[in-house]
Amino acid sequence: MNNRILAMSTAIVCAVAIGGCGLLEDGGKGRTKVTVWLMKDSASNDFIERFTTDYEKEHKDVELEFKIQEWGGIGPKVTAALTGAKGAETPDVIEVGNTQVAQYAESGGLLDLTLESMRDLGGKDWQPGLAEPGSINGVQYGIPWYAANRVVIYNKDLFEKAGITELPKTREEWIDATEKLNKDGNQGIYLAGQNWYVLSGFIWDEGGQLAVEKGGDWAGALDTPAALKGMEFYEELQALGDGPKDADEEKPPQSGVFAGGKVAQIISVPGSAAGIEKANPALKGKLGYFPIPGKTAKRPGSVFTGGSDLIVPERARQRSAGIEVVKALAGEKWQAELAKAMNVVPNKTTLADVNNGEEGPAAMARAAAAGRATPNSPRWADVEAENPIKPYMTAVLQGRDPKKAAKEASDLITDLLARR
CATH class of the missing domain: 3.40.190.10 (Periplasmic binding protein-like II)
Structure with missing residues (x-):
């Protein structure tokens, strides 16, 4: 969404960044670098570091690079990345506001993730306020990441x-x-x-x-x-x-x-x-x-329902590897970790009890089952x-x-x- 509704007391997120692009040279030993744009305050530095360590341990041929983006002015920057505007960087995964997916889909630069959403990610259980705006004319472009609501x-x-x-x-x-x-x-x-x-x-x-x-x-x-x-x-x-x-x-x-x-x-x-x-x-x-x-x-x-979806640009250099990173971020293990770390609602209604020990997030998760988007x-x-x-x-x-x-x-x- 453009107008953020999340009021968090989280530390400012910083990038876990490694230089280069595509296949890393020298110390990288031919590893594939996957670049991920996340929005400021969506995930803590600790979460990003733990995810990176765990993911790279399981995928020894992959090096992750997270770049943190500001919400202000992000629309033109994402559009430039999707359309291949001169001088624009195109990452492999981008976090976008759930209500922004239709706007970006109009550019024609989003990868169709419908198959992954049904086969690997259990799309039938997604929070409706995240899943519905991520789907345009029956095509799932946005994979729900997290939600928040009043x-x-x-x-x-x-x-x-x-x-x-x-x-x-x-x-x-x-x-x-x-x-x-x-x-x-x-x-x-x-x-x-x-x-x-x-x-x-x-x-x-x-x-x-x-x-x-x-x-x-x-x-x-x-x-x-x-x-x-x-x-x-x-x-x-x-x-x-x-x-x-x-x-x-x-x-x-x-x-x-x-x-x-x-x-x-x-x-x-x-x-x-x-x-x-x-x-x-x-x-x-x-x-x-x-x-x-x-x-x-x-x-x-x-x-x-406010919150975010994850998209993969068609122009991404590492589309397949990017999809695998999306699967991990949107999967149950890291959804539970993100919900506990950031006091947000996981992307699935079946994970609503993750924050039962926290009164506010637990109430938010119960309400999210009736969530909608603009x-x-x-x-x-x-x-x-x-x-x-x-x-x-x-x-x-x-x-x-x-x-x-x-x-x-x-x-x-x-x-x-x-x-x-």
């Missing part, structure tokens, strides 16, 4: 004072609990008016979409009855706190508001807890987590850049007719998705 972070003391002993599992229970928490000057929930990722989950729960594809063309869908019902629930929940109607969760940062100790709940990634506890050490050990409740207790609410259009990045969803939400929360506001926003989304 959960409800709550203040255990305020829940106890309100007499709430059972965590809510349905929307109805959630509203009831939040109303009980609105007392003694406390906010039951702090939800900014333009948190469109949260809105997306409510829309998906109702069977709606942000945009739909019809005959190869994309159109905004915020004005459908299902999407409007999602916005209706968002409005009901948002009213149970004092979050601004005309700003998103970063203005002001919701973790800072929560750290004040008078807010019972926010919706965020578990990694936000580190910043909250740093701002208010008195809250250390007093934060709890649960999945966003669904319409029924049978499954949690839908959530936007519309799989190569132009979706343009929608996020201009983002007509945010002003639409503000308009509704400030009293404007929802149908009219949704129609205008949907038309803008349609126009943005049609641009070339």
Whole structure:
């Protein structure tokens, strides 16, 4: 994804790099060098070093080179690598945001990994929010690597004072609990008016979409009855706190508001807890987590899944060796290691219990089973850049007719998705 949702307190990742390219000379004794681009903060230095040592021990003819990339400006750099632009380096494996795969696939420079996904990697068990955006027109270009998603972070003391002993599992229970928490000057929930990722989950729960594809063309869908019902629930929940109607969760940062100790709940990634506890050490050990409740207790609410997929460029010099590295990184052994090292969700639903010892990541993993991704259009990045969803939400929360506001926003989304 372009707009990262991961808030991690991980040490900055550094490269495990070895010079040369292709077949290493001299000390390399003819070993094949595989170059991997990973994004900053996706894996710790310790994880990369352990993976490198283990992999090179098992594959004595391979030398790994990891190069860490910044998220800012990565799009043009990856596109240049895929298209073979003059002077561009083309690595053998690239980590990309899960919602970026469609954009890169449009360049025609991605290797088809469908066979590997079904034969060697157990694609049927992948997290849907990673697998679906990695597949374009039935071709699997992106291999899921890790996921992260929002959960409800709550203040255990305020829940106890309100007499709430059972965590809510349905929307109805959630509203009831939040109303009980609105007392003694406390906010039951702090939800900014333009948190469109949260809105997306409510829309998906109702069977709606942000945009739909019809005959190869994309159109905004915020004005459908299902999407409007999602916005209706968002409005009901948002009213149970004092979050601004005309700003998103970063203005002001919701973790800072929560750290004040008078807010019972926010919706965020578990990694936000580190910043909250740093701002208010008195809250250390007093934060709890649960999945966003669904319409029924049978499954949690839908959530936007952020995270990464791994791709192999068609122009890669070591395509076969690169595929083998992808298999290892996406395989169960190193998925479990990555989840524990970085407190992220593994790429398979069958690995959801890896972090059961950590309350936040465990709640995130349970919620990930209902994860979704944004519309799989190569132009979706343009929608996020201009983002007509945010002003639409503000308009509704400030009293404007929802149908009219949704129609205008949907038309803008349609126009943005049609641009070339």
